[in-house]
Amino acid sequence: MAEIRRYEVEGAVLELTLRYDERTKMFLEEYPDLMEHPVYTPEGERVMLTIEDACAYGEAADGTRCIDCGSCVHYRQAPDSLVGVCGHASHRRA
């Protein structure tokens, strides 16, 4: 049976499958396709992967365009994980 790690990100629950990596002798998380299958917090904000390419609204702290969600001012990354929540209004659940 596959190992599962459960994350609660601002009220949204994600269950990630763990894959054992022989090279590093560690369990690695398999992230779901959050673009194809969006997940939202109870507040209606969208859960995103930190390394997702920046969208048209992406903005770095210095006001320039950012490269990914992880460097965007609208993104709140969950501790010890590669997922977080996008706070931009345009990505809220309709």
Place this chain on the structure above:
Amino acid sequence: MEYLTVRETAEKWSLSPRMVQQFCMQGRIPGARKLGKFWTIPADAEKPRDPRILRKRDEEPASAAVMLDHTNLMPLMNTAFKPGRCLAAVEAMPAGTKRDIATAEYHYFSGKPAAAAKEAEPYLTSQDMGARLSACLIYAYANLSVGEIRRAQFALGELNAALTAAGQQSKQFQAASAFVAAAGAVLLHLPLPEGMPADTLDFLPMLPTGLRAFALYVQAHYLYLKGEYGPSAGIVEGVLTMGGADYPIPAIYLHLVAVMDYMCLKQTEQAKVHLLSAWEIARPDDLIEGFGEHHGLLGGMLESIIKAEWPEDFKRIIDITYRFSYGWRRVHNPVTGHNVADDLTTTEFTASMLAARGWTNQEIADHMHISLNTVKRYISTALEKLHISHRQELKQFMLL
């Protein structure tokens, strides 16, 4: 082969057993092996030279021991031949030292380091300085690739000792020593050894054309490491235009450093042209070693171009990459031999390297001909393995 103990060797060489033991531990006696707690030394091993004596020789007038002509200095590197005629070029050389060194070069550059090390070994203490310097350079890299790090370090030490000894010798000897010492250091990303001429113009004109082309590749690689991609690419284009392209081994390496430069400048079409040029020269003679050595710096070009069309060659290149990077990290981290970036597969490393340079996932996917989700999986896996949580942190683990 007959072997002696440390004590027997010490008596034979009129040295203390402690000194012989030190030579063994420093890897200065080719063929010496440790069995349990004891060293065994080939009975015919030559007594290593003492670097203090080498320095003393500087003060003596030039002798036969330090005379040099370029005949036996990396002869294959300095030979112009048509692609597919490499072995024929070697076989056309007169039997003896020159052909032996060229054969070792051929085996090294075609991914057969064990054979190359064996062929170079008899010339490590040759009186012919061209042959000796060549043997040390080949022996260093070949042993790095087969995991014999002590031997590789011994040979690199010999190159630096030769550079020190060259101080008062002929200009040609100084040029040859500077050339091999720079090649030994820059390509392994080590600091330049003491005694290097401050300006490459001091020694470049003293080298024959093929070696000069390779020395300029070393110079271009050095500029690349300093982040001067434009000037580095400029050197390559200039050397290839002015005759360097006629010498296949330097030409392959020059094209490869151009790929590195243009990938950093995000000029992928230019990079592709140079990669294909290098491949056209290398493939007919199977001269693939350079591709494996440079894999991490080529920015996914091998995955993008070679993998699909020449999958078997690609696998061999990746094998070279793994064994070369093992030796590389042992030189840089001699105690643990560990570098966390080595926990990544070559594909994870490539995607992460591009991400660290500011490429988007979509750009990486397009370049490597893989899906967007696959790119995201590679990069997220790399972040997890490296215990970091942001793309920007990748830089500290990559060769940028």
